[in-house]
Amino acid sequence: SYVAAMASLSEEVLLVVKKVRQKKQDGTLYLMAERIAWGPEGKDRFTVSHSYSDIRCQKISPDGKAKVQLQLVLHTGESTTFHFANESTSRKDWEAAKELLQQLLPKFKKKANKELEEKNKMLQEDPVLFQLYKDLVVSQVISAEEFWANRLGGINNGESAACENKQEVGISGAFLADIRPQTDGCNGLRYNLTADIIESIFRTYPAVKQKYKENVPHNLTEKEFWTRFFQSHYFHRDRISTGTQDIFSECARQDEKGLKSLVTQGVKNPMVDLLSLEDKTLDEGYGISSALPSTSHASRTVKESSNFAIIKRFNHHSAMVLAAAKQKEQMNSFINIFKLITVYLLRDVPADQASETSSTDGNSRDSDFFQPPLKKVKLQEAIEYEDLQQENRPKTVALNLKKSDRYAHGPVPLQSQQYTTSQDIINSVNYIKHEMSNYKPNLTQVLSSAAASSAIAALSPGGVLMQQVAQQAINQMVPTEIQAELKHLYVAAGELLRHFWTCFPVNTAFLEEKVTKMKSNLERFQITKLRPFQEKIQRQYLSTNLTGHLECMLQAAYSKFHIWQTRRMMRKT
């Protein structure tokens, strides 16, 4: 609600800013636990109040401008602008308000958005559901809450548990490229930094993070820090350290140190031999010239050394990105160590009481309490295939079929209907043998004209064999739009009837109310949707009874309701 008495504020007020103008009116801005509100000067109520979950984002005026403004953009698209008009403290107030909002908004954002997003996604993915939604909710046969009642299942209850197990999003390799400087118009560049990018920079370059901690906000403001960062040669592509008093020149040295230590650490996998890789180019002489290529630093050309520098930076960058992801893995390995300790302590406890992490499978990580040398592990991995090993499956009972020939018998009676004596058989065989011994094809006497014409008569439309052809398939007689509409009607009616029938048996007052409402919904559906459809097909002269079954179902529901109602009346009297 937009109007709330200030005295009845039950929410905690986090920040109050005086002399904030909104729509050319002086007033005071209040930031509370769950919403932001503004009231005009001297008045007792708020004219503007937005809860944080409604706010999509905040926009701030650029630094150079005289007017210090803050704009709130809502999900609905509306926006509200606040002008901080206090001459002396406007900047400070504005900063404080901005900071607070920055902290609060993300908390509330996730909750509201999620539900809406989920609903939208469901409607987009399932066209049948979308059509149902249009048929029932848009035309106001049932309300939106009833529609979503059984469908969202889990959004509001316990879905947050699933979020905790989500995978961590890693750092995009291109995060620096995303900054995308824009020209200012007067020989300057604008860099747009978001919190995400800042975090990525800190995670990838811990040296920069350290510098930030040391210098901001005592020596430099945040803006100054970043400006210097982008200006420094550290950030610059070629990074030729000229030894300036750049605070970042130390970072470059630190990076070199870090890279060197990574190289000395080497790769743990004994199967991989990085040192055997070498850039072998055929130098002058196609490799047969006697002079060996010089690898000394001094003889490199300028281009070569800048290439060298870039490759070094790439490698360092990739290593840092990977290392950032590894931190989580290290946490997991700490957890594993704790698990192992508990296993060791519980070793005297009988197996069924021990924790589930003690497994008998020799391949699981948990049982590697005594870590074999890495090389052995790697070799083992290379020569063993999981699916070729003996399986430790739980014991199963073998299938024991006593009469398996039953499966081979078809859907034919066991005994043949005709009973022939062996004498019959002998007679028949002799007869046929005799007949066929003199067989000569007589193809001119195959068919008499009488037989042929009666056969043709049987095969012509209307004949003995063609009875069913007269009945045309119903789907060939009804146009496709009518069929589609009928399908929609069935889906909608099915949904309503499902709501109706799940109310029985009617045990609670809620169900009583619901069943009465559903009955009226069904009637409304019949009037608003079914009748017009019936009239439409009547107008098109379709004689087939397409809606008979639907009417039947609705009638069954009505009569059930009627019976229930009479019983209820009788119980009351």
Add this chain to the structure above:
Amino acid sequence: MASEGEISLLVVVVDVNPIWWGQHAQSEPEFTLSKCLDAVMVMGNAHMAMTRTNQLAVIAAHCQDSHFLYPSKRLKGNDDTSSSRDGKYELLSVTNNLIAEEIRDIMSKTELTGNSTDTLLAGSLAKALCCILLKTVVFLLAQEIKSRILVIKAADDCALQYMNFMNVIFAAQKQNILIDACVLDSDSGLLQQACDITGGLYLKIPQKVALAQYLLWVFLPDSEQRSLLVLPPPAHVDYRAACFCHRTLIEIGYVCSVCLSIFCNFSPICTTCETAFKIQLPQMVKPKKKKPKLPA
């Protein structure tokens, strides 16, 4: 007419069960095995005459074994009887003569072993599929080949061939081979299923003497041409399963969850796999106590 370059192969499987034919020949002398074979020949000739590239194969399904009537091993080195006097297309006369020779040969070698009186239809169908496969491979490089099988059935279904039969049907379906059925005597559930699954035509003909007419009218056109003609509608197929205890066809029954055998009645132990079952009885609903009416 098949499109240019397309080869149409027709394999006719004729049920020549001597016991059935011998019995019926005595009761219906106007329609004998000879007449039946004549009708098949007429249809075979018509098929080959329609297009030069059409191919034919004829298999006789006996109760002892199945034989290829055409093409047969006698094909080579037989010139004397091949020239016919009526100026017929030579291929047709050769075919007819070969078929006649083969069938005479087969029937004369019929021996009564007393083991089975049922036609080995599944085996014949399997041979037909092999023949089709062989021809398909031979012609693979040259052209597309479309094949179908026509079964002319006389004797009753044999329950013991059920598994083989179903395997053959599914193999034919995978290979897009139609199975048509022309039934002379009693309806065959297995062939109805075969025709339904593979997309062929099933017809039980009312008059056996007019067999040739039915063959030419209904079974001679191939699947493309059939869509342009008005032919007898497909029959309703009974897909009901038979219970394992009585072999009666049931619509609703009990299925053992361990061995999937079907029963018509509930029994606490499955007789096939000897698993014991407990079934929950519906819970008894206590009748509500009615409040005694208070006198007004």
